[in-house]
Amino acid sequence: KAGVTQTPRYLIKTRGQQVTLSCSPISGHRSVSWYQQTPGQGLQFLFEYFSETQRNKGNFPGRFSGRQFSNSRSEMNVSTLELGDSALYLCASSSLASSLAVSYNEQFFGPGTRLTVL
Amino acid sequence: QKEVEQDPGPLSVPEGAIVSLNCTYSNSAFQYFMWYRQYSRKGPELLMYTYSSGNKEDGRFTAQVDKSSKYISLFIRDSQPSDSATYLCAMKVPAGGSNYKLTFGKGTLLTVNP
Numbered sequence: 001k002a003g004v005t006q007t008p009r010y011l012i013k014t015r016g017q018q019v020t021l022s023c024s025p026i027s028g029h030r031s032v033s034w035y036q037q038t039p040g041q042g043l044q045f046l047f048e049y050f051s052e053t054q055r056n057k058g059n060f061p062g063r064f065s066g067r068q069f070s071n072s073r074s075e076m077n078v079s080t081l082e083l084g085d086s087a088l089y090l091c092a093s094s095s096l097a098s099s100l101a102v103s104y105n106e107q108f109f110g111p112g113t114r115l116t117v118l
Numbered sequence: 119q120k121e122v123e124q125d126p127g128p129l130s131v132p133e134g135a136i137v138s139l140n141c142t143y144s145n146s147a148f149q150y151f152m153w154y155r156q157y158s159r160k161g162p163e164l165l166m167y168t169y170s171s172g173n174k175e176d177g178r179f180t181a182q183v184d185k186s187s188k189y190i191s192l193f194i195r196d197s198q199p200s201d202s203a204t205y206l207c208a209m210k211v212p213a214g215g216s217n218y219k220l221t222f223g224k225g226t227l228l229t230v231n232p
Contacts, residue, residue, distance in 0.1 A: 004161070033219075033220075039222075042222055042224035042225060045213075045219045045220060045221070045222075048219070054215040055217055056213050056218075058219065106167075107220065109154075111160055112161050113123075114158075
């Protein structure tokens, strides 16, 4: 089974621009979660999508948005980039939405997209 | 106080040493406790997860949870250079309604020297 794939792997943008990152989950997985990883703050939850609906959102400004398509692929968009948005953006897929998992439902992470904002 | 605190290290040990990695958490509502391993330029991968207080063993790895102290640990026996990575503790926490999210520690960078 192919793992979670993310494109692009590396990206360089300048302040004020916008960026779109893509995530393809493991086949059959319908839940995609996005995380931001920085040295200062660690791994922080951005949002969760399940069946094309945002189910869950972390404490990030509205500049961070996402969507999920009918094939479960997901995109994340960051508008008006700031220097502090430089980070590794990770997506993780799982078979169930967090609200539907009785016990722990494993999340499988992709390799991430390294975004650098200059 | 942050929800999850983890000593970032770095931690450097000789091959064969026993490694102890620790996290503390603030909210007794936290449920499942996980340890992830992240190699350089890779995403995190799940090592172990546990729910109840006590020990859970898997090969050279032992996860320990003490809910009364809000303290979790990961022990690595007979550490190998291939164990060199960042280790992240994580917890499944309520996120409003019936939703949950994973909250992570900042990670401990471990280097095992041959």
